[in-house]
Amino acid sequence: GDSVTQMEGPVTLSEEAFLTINCTYTATGYPSLFWYVQYPGEGLQLLLKATKADDKGSNKGFEATYRKETTSFHLEKGSVQVSDSAVYFCALSAPYNNNDMRFGAGTRLTVKP
Amino acid sequence: EPEVTQTPSHQVTQMGQEVILRCVPISNHLYFYWYRQILGQKVEFLVSFYNNEISEKSEIFDDQFSVERPDGSNFTLKIRSTKLEDSAMYFCASSVLKYEQYFGPGTRLTVT
Numbered sequence: 387g388d389s390v391t392q393m394e395g396p397v398t399l400s401e402e403a404f405l406t407i408n409c410t411y412t413a414t415g416y417p418s419l420f421w422y423v424q425y426p427g428e429g430l431q432l433l434l435k436a437t438k439a440d441d442k443g444s445n446k447g448f449e450a451t452y453r454k455e456t457t458s459f460h461l462e463k464g465s466v467q468v469s470d471s472a473v474y475f476c477a478l479s480a481p482y483n484n485n486d487m488r489f490g491a492g493t494r495l496t497v498k499p
Numbered sequence: 500e501p502e503v504t505q506t507p508s509h510q511v512t513q514m515g516q517e518v519i520l521r522c523v524p525i526s527n528h529l530y531f532y533w534y535r536q537i538l539g540q541k542v543e544f545l546v547s548f549y550n551n552e553i554s555e556k557s558e559i560f561d562d563q564f565s566v567e568r569p570d571g572s573n574f575t576l577k578i579r580s581t582k583l584e585d586s587a588m589y590f591c592a593s594s595v596l597k598y599e600q601y602f603g604p605g606t607r608l609t610v611t
């Protein structure tokens with residue numbers, strides 16, 4: 387079935403460093419792709435999304451581009467802040483899967499001052 | 500901005516007891532979901548609900564689990580006889596468009 391694989395963490399960066407968290411997907415059709423963020427002690431928040439190939443989702447300085455040719459949706463940010471420390475989940479959903487969200491394992495990011 | 504709410508935020512129960520987790524989805528949403536996250540693990544789909552019936556459920560969602568939309572606003576998850584391994588964070592989600600789900604803050608269930 388459809389699934390996502392994201393890079394294992396934890397990832398530790400210094401403030402203002404460049405961030406990449408890799409995510410690749412396997413799908414029988416054309417899913418929508420998402421990044422969710424979970425701050426310590428909180429629930430899941432939608433960070434950004436892309437619904438078709440070549441779409442770029444962006445929010446709060448984070449970006450991810452839906453690449454059909456490489457089946458990827460890597461999350462990037464040019465300059466991370468301490469407040470970005472959280473767990474990031476890549477996810478997909480598709481109508482042929484009844485739109486239930488399939489999550490990756492999550493990548494814990496820690497940003498140090 | 501409207502949001503999904505869940506109560507309680509933390510529930511402690513003894514093994515074998517029944518628990519009901521409550522969710523209030525966003526008011527104009529039509530699709531409702533439950534997920535769970537065992538500590539330190541990935542978020543797993545449990546069940547989806549549309550038009551007053553279950554539309555899909557995972558292998559985790561066995562006979563011990565049930566869902567209900569008892570009135571026009573609440574969406575509940577019941578676990579009939581809790582086991583230690585049911586300890587997890589349970590997330591409710593809702594959507595108006597099928598592909599974009601909004602998650603609640605979660606209920607942490609601890610089974611002792």
